[in-house]
Amino acid sequence: MFTAAHQSVSLGPQVGFQSMALPDLSRIPFFGPVLFDQYILFYAAVILALLIWLLVHHTRTGAILRALGDAPEACQAAGISVRTWRTAAVLFAGACAGAAGAYLSIMRTHAFASDMTGGQGFVVLSLVIFGRWTILGLIAGCLLFGGINSLQQTLQTTRYTSHSTFMHALQHIPFEFFQMLPYVVALLALATLSRSSPGPRYLGQAWKQ
Numbered sequence: 001m002f003t004a005a006h007q008s009v010s011l012g013p014q015v016g017f018q019s020m021a022l023p024d025l026s027r028i029p030f031f032g033p034v035l036f037d038q039y040i041l042f043y044a045a046v047i048l049a050l051l052i053w054l055l056v057h058h059t060r061t062g063a064i065l066r067a068l069g070d071a072p073e074a075c076q077a078a079g080i081s082v083r084t085w086r087t088a089a090v091l092f093a094g095a096c097a098g099a100a101g102a103y104l105s106i107m108r109t110h111a112f113a114s115d116m117t118g119g120q121g122f123v124v125l126s127l128v129i130f131g132r133w134t135i136l137g138l139i140a141g142c143l144l145f146g147g148i149n150s151l152q153q154t155l156q157t158t159r160y161t162s163h164s165t166f167m168h169a170l171q172h173i174p175f176e177f178f179q180m181l182p183y184v185v186a187l188l189a190l191a192t193l194s195r196s197s198p199g200p201r202y203l204g205q206a207w208k209q
Helices: 031-036 040-058 060-070 072-076 082-108 120-130 135-161 167-173 175-193
Strands: 009-012 111-113
Touching: 009 135, 031 120, 031 167, 040 060, 040 135, 060 072, 060 082, 072 082, 111 135, 120 135, 135 167
Parallel strands: none
Antiparallel strands: 009 111
C-alpha cells in the first residue's frame, strides 16, 4: 500500500527478510532471543565490525586509513593517493549506512515511511565521539543507544499493561518524552566527550593537493 500524502509504503509480511534463529542457541533463556534470533544483517554487522577492527589495527591498510585522517601528507609522501583512498572509505561508509536503512524497511518493519530513521544516522556521529573514535568504543555506544531505545519502547507499552503503581504513574507522561531519551543521552555524551576526544587532525578538511 502506498500513501502519497504521507509518503509511506506497506510491504506486507511476505516481502523482505525474516529473522533467522540459530538452532539450540536461540533457546538460551534471555540471551538466546536477543543474540541468536535476529535478521541476517545483524550477524553480518557483528562479523563486519570484528573484521574492520582487525583490519584497522593489524594490517597495512588499517595503518593507511588511520594516517589519512591524521597525517595525509605522510601518505602522499609514501606514494599513496589520499583522494582515492578517502573516496573509497566514504563510499564504503555510505554503503553501510544504506544497509542500515534497508534493515529498517525490509527487515524490522516491512514498511517504508518518510523520515523513518528518526535522525538515528546523525546520532551515530555523536556515538563515534562517545566511543573516542575507536571501533570498540563505537560498538559500546551503539549498544548503549540501542538499549535505551528499546527501554523507552518497552516503557511506552508496559505503562498501560503493567499492574505496577509506578508504571501506571508513567501514563501521564507524553510519549514524546520517552522517544527523546536516547537522543538526550547521545547529546550529553557529545557535550561531555567532544573536547576530550578531538578526533583525527584532518577531520572535515578536504585534501586539495
